[in-house]
Amino acid sequence: MASSLSPSLPTIFSTLISKPNHRSQTLQLSFFPKKLPSLFMARSADNGTGGAAASAVVEEKVESMNSPAKIEEVKDTEESLSSNGVAVENAEVLAFKDPRWVGGTWDLTQFSKGGETDWDAVIDAEARRRKWLEDNPEASSTDDPVVFDTSIVPWWAWVKRYHLPEAELLNGRAAMIGFFMAYFVDSLTGVGLVDQMGNFFCKILLLISVGGVMLIRKNEDIEKLKKLIEETTFYDKQWQATWQEDYKSDSKN
Amino acid sequence: MAAISSAMAAGQNSDFLGLRLASTSSEARNANRRRLSLQIRASKSSPRLSGRPLRVAVIGGGPAGGAAAETLAKGGVETVLIERKLDNSKPCGGAIPLCMVGEFDLPLDIIDRKVTKMKMISPSNVSVDIGRTLKPHEYIGMVRREVLDAYLRERAAEAGATVVNGLFLKMDSPPAGSGESATTRYKIYYNEYNSKKSATGEKKEMEVDAVVGADGANSRVAKEIGAGDYEYAIAFQERVKIPEAKMEYYKDRAEMYVGDDVSPDFYGWVFPKCDHVAVGTGTVTHKSDIKRFQAATRLRACDKIAGGKIIRVEAHPIPEHPRPRRVLDRVALVGDAAGYVTKCSGEGIYFAAKSGRMCAEAIVEGSAKGTRMIDEGDLRKYLEKFDKAYWPTYKVLDVLQKVFYRSNSAREAFVEMCADDYVQKMTFDSYLYKRVVPGNPLDDLKLAINTIGSLVRSSALRREMAKITA
Numbered sequence: 001m002a003s004s005l006s007p008s009l010p011t012i013f014s015t016l017i018s019k020p021n022h023r024s025q026t027l028q029l030s031f032f033p034k035k036l037p038s039l040f041m042a043r044s045a046d047n048g049t050g051g052a053a054a055s056a057v058v059e060e061k062v063e064s065m066n067s068p069a070k071i072e073e074v075k076d077t078e079e080s081l082s083s084n085g086v087a088v089e090n091a092e093v094l095a096f097k098d099p100r101w102v103g104g105t106w107d108l109t110q111f112s113k114g115g116e117t118d119w120d121a122v123i124d125a126e127a128r129r130r131k132w133l134e135d136n137p138e139a140s141s142t143d144d145p146v147v148f149d150t151s152i153v154p155w156w157a158w159v160k161r162y163h164l165p166e167a168e169l170l171n172g173r174a175a176m177i178g179f180f181m182a183y184f185v186d187s188l189t190g191v192g193l194v195d196q197m198g199n200f201f202c203k204i205l206l207l208i209s210v211g212g213v214m215l216i217r218k219n220e221d222i223e224k225l226k227k228l229i230e231e232t233t234f235y236d237k238q239w240q241a242t243w244q245e246d247y248k249s250d251s252k253n
Numbered sequence: 254m255a256a257i258s259s260a261m262a263a264g265q266n267s268d269f270l271g272l273r274l275a276s277t278s279s280e281a282r283n284a285n286r287r288r289l290s291l292q293i294r295a296s297k298s299s300p301r302l303s304g305r306p307l308r309v310a311v312i313g314g315g316p317a318g319g320a321a322a323e324t325l326a327k328g329g330v331e332t333v334l335i336e337r338k339l340d341n342s343k344p345c346g347g348a349i350p351l352c353m354v355g356e357f358d359l360p361l362d363i364i365d366r367k368v369t370k371m372k373m374i375s376p377s378n379v380s381v382d383i384g385r386t387l388k389p390h391e392y393i394g395m396v397r398r399e400v401l402d403a404y405l406r407e408r409a410a411e412a413g414a415t416v417v418n419g420l421f422l423k424m425d426s427p428p429a430g431s432g433e434s435a436t437t438r439y440k441i442y443y444n445e446y447n448s449k450k451s452a453t454g455e456k457k458e459m460e461v462d463a464v465v466g467a468d469g470a471n472s473r474v475a476k477e478i479g480a481g482d483y484e485y486a487i488a489f490q491e492r493v494k495i496p497e498a499k500m501e502y503y504k505d506r507a508e509m510y511v512g513d514d515v516s517p518d519f520y521g522w523v524f525p526k527c528d529h530v531a532v533g534t535g536t537v538t539h540k541s542d543i544k545r546f547q548a549a550t551r552l553r554a555c556d557k558i559a560g561g562k563i564i565r566v567e568a569h570p571i572p573e574h575p576r577p578r579r580v581l582d583r584v585a586l587v588g589d590a591a592g593y594v595t596k597c598s599g600e601g602i603y604f605a606a607k608s609g610r611m612c613a614e615a616i617v618e619g620s621a622k623g624t625r626m627i628d629e630g631d632l633r634k635y636l637e638k639f640d641k642a643y644w645p646t647y648k649v650l651d652v653l654q655k656v657f658y659r660s661n662s663a664r665e666a667f668v669e670m671c672a673d674d675y676v677q678k679m680t681f682d683s684y685l686y687k688r689v690v691p692g693n694p695l696d697d698l699k700l701a702i703n704t705i706g707s708l709v710r711s712s713a714l715r716r717e718m719a720k721i722t723a
Binding site for chain 2: 124127130131133134137140141142145153155158161162231238241242243
């Protein structure tokens, strides 16, 4: 069913459909040693479909996903404990293959766009590689080691792609909050913006709102922050436990 | 930042298991709790033992027990070391740091291999070699536990300790609250295995003045004193005999695999042993999936261990943090029984031996070389000393675990960071010598920036990856 979906489906439908498939992918992982060939085919097709709908570079992804799908099955084995890894060795393993992945790293010359490297495409390609490997872990090999380091992508490429949109969002929120709070306080107290800035209480409010905008970006963040704070001192508490109970029982006496 | 807050993957149990103290201990707790006020000069105020030296039973003959027994015996204390299996080959990674060889005067022939290279492999198989910064005389020693344990016990016996092959069953503590508790002895019950008499051993009892519990992760002594529970990891390991040619690769190299497939909160390893390798993994939070994790570890290493034969399968619990109570009256826990295993690396042999030695030193000092009775204050001095000396190491490793073992993206960043020379130098310095030495502040700042950069990049990639399936 999944393979019949065309890449032109609207994103939302493929999201709905590929979610259950994603769950079944996880189930397949748990039966790892007993994989059947048909499951492999379905899974790689899923990857192709899901990826196609989401990423801009459609054709290439489907291509690179489907070519490994043609390589067959890991031999259906029972866990043969006496011969480690022999079963996997004999079959042709589904491996990550991409024409631009050369010698354990991305060949930057293949990413050029108008004379310069297209860093966004490098980031996309690496994300796809990691996703593939997360779903289909591969044996690491010493003859063909992976030596890619994300730091070859220059800092400004990361900033442009990830930091700036988020910064815009947060600044926008801060500006909206600031404008309305200034208006609100002014209407209640008659204190203008310049005089508000001189007031200590208003400065505290400003600090809280900026901090809040920075730290709490999604609804879930509030719980996460609370858990984080508890987590930072949890280990210390475990170590102090042997001293705590001494003080506690002392105060009982 | 989003990555750090969004990943609570390790699922730290907010239910603080440790503080649920066993109810049986409530009586014992009331005894002699004034020590905070009178303190320090315990040895001067405790009664002199007339006509006999202090007698201490060390339960368990591993590194902790062996080290404790040796130091006690050398200090003039009458020591009995009770070990249930004298040829026990405890499932263990078997790695000891360089400082242990020096501090415990270990002969070099008990070290099977000197590992000088380590390979860290990330979830996407990015592999980094660490060990470039090691000096020629520095290495991680790989030992066989049966050899190390037997050697330490032998040294204890030579120093004057009596080694008994027996299984500790239970003990009678002095009744709490009574005035006599300062001098009443503990009575320990054990099965002595004497092959001449019977197969199951004969029941014996012994009166001792103090007990050192060195009997490992499932300590009975800990149960006796109501020490409480700890969270523990299951470490599962297969010993694999691989062909000579492949063994050459592992001659002095150990490997560490990180990834959600291999373990959600620990790592998978391939450690070389005397003539085979140990392939294993561990987990705290997903113990029921350990076989799956092991299969994944074998897959990741499959090219390098292909054609190997599994000669042994073993598993063992590893404590994650100390027990809530490590000392009660004149009973102290050391080693795994106390829970002295670091996070992140899961290292325990050195700390077991060191804590055994420190506890023994505190007993020797508190009893003025075996001439006076000791009390809980003396044993607490050992706790103080140990906590003070090694707390920074434990805390740093805990922080590393929390930051870098949370998710695949954090692990990718971790492996990327390991490629840096400064990181390697700091890591090895702190591992080999158990010192947390602050380095050059400028380099530290650069390291902090690089770490944040790595984490931010991999979490950005993680967001891209999430978009792919969404």
